[in-house]
Amino acid sequence: MLSELRAAAKVVGVKQSKKVIREGGAAAVFVAGDAEERVTRPILELCQELGVQVTEVPTMQELGRAAGIDVGAAVVVQVQDTVGNAN
Numbered sequence: 520m521l522s523e524l525r526a527a528a529k530v531v532g533v534k535q536s537k538k539v540i541r542e543g544g545a546a547a548v549f550v551a552g553d554a555e556e557r558v559t560r561p562i563l564e565l566c567q568e569l570g571v572q573v574t575e576v577p578t579m580q581e582l583g584r585a586a587g588i589d590v591g592a593a594v595v596v597q598v599q600d601t602v603g604n605a606n
Contacts, residue, residue, distance in 0.1 A: 520547060521576065525587040528598040533558060536596040540565050547597040548572070551579040554593035562594050
C-alpha cells in the first residue's frame, strides 16, 4: 500500500490531513513513527474517533520518500477516488 502512495492522490501535512479525514475522504492514513507526538496525536485521535485505519511508517524520511516529496512527512493521507461522477 505504501508503494502505491507516490502515484495516488494525497495530502501531506497535519492541517490538510485533518480536513480530509473529517470530511470522510481518507482512503488511507500514514503516520511517521518518529514524528513528534504533539503533531501526530490529533490525527491519531481523529482517526480513532472516526474509525479510520492508520498505518505507521517507521520514519518521516521514509514516509516523505513514499509520498514523492524531498523532505520528511509526519502525516500523509491518501485521498479516496471520487465515485459517482456520472454525467
